[in-house]
Amino acid sequence: MNKLGKIAAAAGVVAALLLSGCSAVSPTGPGGGDAVSTEGDRSVGITFSDLSNPVWAELVQEAESYGADEGLSVTYVDARNDAAAQVTQIENFIQQGVSTIIICAVDANALVNVTKKAQDAGIKVVGYTQVLENYDAQYLVDAYNTGYANGEAAATWINDNFDADETVQWALMDLPRFPEIIDRANGIKEAIAELAPNAELVATAPALTAEDGVANAENFLQANPDLKVIATIGGGGAVGGNEGVKSAGITDFDSFGLFGIDATENEIQNIINGDPQKTSISLGGGKAHGRALVDITVDLLAGEDVEKDQYMPIEVIDSSNAQDYYDEIYGG
Structure with missing residues (x-):
C-alpha cells in the first residue's frame, strides 16, 4: 500500500x-x-x-x-x-x-x-x-510566530540554494476561513518577503487534508513549472503536497523545498527520507x-489554579533533528 x-x-x-x-x-x-x-x-x-x-x-x-x-x-x-x-x-x-x-x-x-x-x-x-x-x-497557537518560523525556514533554504539575484517562485497552501490560520499564513508570507526578497509568490490555494495537498501541488506545478518552494499552514497539506510534488514529476529533491507545520509522523518520515519536504514546525504534535x-x-x-491562556511550543524540525524527534514522539 x-x-x-x-x-x-x-x-x-x-x-x-x-x-x-x-x-x-x-x-x-x-x-x-x-x-x-x-x-x-x-x-x-x-x-x-x-x-x-x-x-x-x-x-x-x-x-x-x-x-x-x-x-x-x-x-x-x-x-x-x-x-x-x-x-x-x-x-x-x-x-x-x-x-x-x-x-x-x-x-x-x-x-x-x-x-x-x-x-x-x-x-x-x-x-x-x-x-x-x-x-x-x-x-x-501563537499563530503569527508559528507561521513566521515556517517562512523563516523556507527563506533560509532559498538563500542557501539560490543566488540573491535569482527569482525563486513559491506557492502557499493556506486556509483563510479561520482567523488563526490567516495569522499563520501572514507570518509565512512576511518572513519570506523579509528574509528572501528574491522569492516571488505565484500561487495560493486552501488545504486542510492530504488530498487537498496532493491536488494543490500538482496544480501549482502544472501552472508554474519553475516553482521551487511550497509552504503550508498545516500537516495535512504538507503530507499531500510532498506526494503531489513527486507525482508531478519532480525527481531532484535537492532543488525543491516543501515546508510544513504540525510535525506529523508522516511529515517527519518524509524529512528523514530526503523527500521534497525539508522542515516542519512542531507545536508539540x-x-x-x-x-x-x-x-x-x-x-x-481538581480546583487548581490554571492559567487561562496557554500556548503551544514552537520548534523547527529539519534533517538535523528529525530522527531524534521521531524517536521521541513516535518511536514508542
Whole structure:
C-alpha cells in the first residue's frame, strides 16, 4: 500500500471511531427524557471543527486513551465544519451532564451563548486553537510566530540554494476561513518577503487534508513549472503536497523545498527520507496536545489554579533533528 493509501486507511479507521463516538452522544435518555451522565464529574465531551485533519484525529484518540489513564471518560465528535451542528453537539454534552467540554470551534462567534450556558451549568469549558469568549482555559497557537518560523525556514533554504539575484517562485497552501490560520499564513508570507526578497509568490490555494495537498501541488506545478518552494499552514497539506510534488514529476529533491507545520509522523518520515519536504514546525504534535488538554481538564476538575491562556511550543524540525524527534514522539 502506498503512503496515500495508508493515509486513507487511517482516515477510515478514524471515521469508524467517529461514528461510534457520535452514537455515544445522545441528547435524550431512555423514554425521551433528558440524558444524565453515568460518569459523574469525570466525563469529558470533545467537539472538533473537522477531524479529517490528521493532527486533530490523532489528538482526540490520544485524549481518549490518556484520559482513561487519568480516570476520565472521554467522548469526541466531529462537527464537520458545520457551526450549527457544533452548537447542537455542545447542547447534547450539556444535557448529558459532562464535567468538561473541550472545543475546537468551527466559528467561535456562534458559540457565545452555548458556552455561557455550559458554564452556567457548572461545566468547565476548554478552548483549543480558536479563541472563545466564554472559557475556563484555552490551549492556543501563537499563530503569527508559528507561521513566521515556517517562512523563516523556507527563506533560509532559498538563500542557501539560490543566488540573491535569482527569482525563486513559491506557492502557499493556506486556509483563510479561520482567523488563526490567516495569522499563520501572514507570518509565512512576511518572513519570506523579509528574509528572501528574491522569492516571488505565484500561487495560493486552501488545504486542510492530504488530498487537498496532493491536488494543490500538482496544480501549482502544472501552472508554474519553475516553482521551487511550497509552504503550508498545516500537516495535512504538507503530507499531500510532498506526494503531489513527486507525482508531478519532480525527481531532484535537492532543488525543491516543501515546508510544513504540525510535525506529523508522516511529515517527519518524509524529512528523514530526503523527500521534497525539508522542515516542519512542531507545536508539540497531536498526541502531546491531547495529553495537554487532558492535563488542563484534570487540573480544572481538581480546583487548581490554571492559567487561562496557554500556548503551544514552537520548534523547527529539519534533517538535523528529525530522527531524534521521531524517536521521541513516535518511536514508542
